[in-house]
Amino acid sequence: MSHARAAGRTAVRLGAAALAAVLLAACGGSPEGAAGGADGKVTVTVDLFGSFGYEEAGLYAEYEKLNPGVTIKQTDTEDEADYWKSLQTRLAGGGGLADVQAIEVGRIASAAQQQADRFEDLRAYGAESLKSGFPEAKWAAATGKDGRIIGLGTDVGPEAMCYRTDLLAQAGLPTDREELAQRWSTWEGYLELGRQYQAKAPAKSAWIDSVGSLYSVMIGQQKERYYDASGTLIWDTNPALKAAWDASVSAAQNGLSAKLDQWSPQWNQAFAAGSFATLPCPAWMLGYIKGQAGEAGKGKWDVAKLPAGAGNWGGSYLAVPRAAKHKKEAYALIAWLTAPAQQAKLFRKQGNFPSTTGAIAQIADATDPYFSGAPIGRIFGEAAKAAPVQVLGVHDQNIAQQITNALGEVERKGTAPEQAWGNAKKGVQNTVG
Structure with a gap:
């Protein structure tokens, strides 16, 4: 899931395409962990956002x-924006920090370029020895200008479309994942199916959860979104971004959305209630769906290829703050959690797609019985190979939040799209400065 003020800073290039350039297994040795405290015992604190799945997959216990x-x-x-705001406060004050702090990919450029001195340089703990196991782009994104390494990559977010087979069947639509992939090979095809769904949809069910999630997945298919490769802000002139905005506005005006704020309690409840039939889903969303829909949802969900090609949404890093109490032990833990064996296990159990080349090779044949036996290793693996190498800027996450907020005004309040776009521009200006 989801994370420099000057536009002239060089943006970092990152993308899932690099992950699968070489599907060669990397050794990725896992450290045997941490030395204890004075009494031989130590508690390592970990502070995360969203659903990383480590506890659910049994990795902590192991x-x-x-x-x-x-x-x-x-x-x-639960909400990454709330998490990041709190983390900024604690980093500034130097207190209340965990031994391990997560950083979302949309925030990593900001952290590496502007706050590197507030995190441990992981080279001091031997992190350089792990470099060959990660794609260059994933590694480079967490590297400061002085070479400082502030985090180790957890996962990436190759995208697909998750859907409820029972709801589609009730509306008279096909449920076969290959047929659906063909029918919604374009976003217009996806929206047309949505209009057909709404005409015969079960009561209190919409085609998609929110237009914000539609926007996020569409913009995740682009190489350049908010910044160009030189670090210049281009979001308000980027035709690809405008196309994602227009499609999202169209979905809102056609009544295709359940009008739910992602990560809200209402959104969480909607998974079990069947409030929406389709959900653009990066790989990490699979674990979240399982957690919210519960055992009753098993076999009702499936996964198909995303409309209009591959994309990437999300992916994170684990970092050790300078103010951490147990730095050595924290590094040992994050090196183990991000090693290929653990990344592969996490994907098979929770769906988080690996960022190490060795783990990617291990999960190519993975299927998921919860999602009707969908070949998730193949679907997300192919998406990872085809996804663009994205340009990351220091305010990516903040800009994205302003745009999705504006889209929320369109779908929930009926705000005119032109006025909402103007509100987004003002919000970005206030954020970026």
């Missing part, structure tokens, strides 16, 4: 078993 005396304590914030 690590604690491998490292007697180590206890892992996790806290998490």
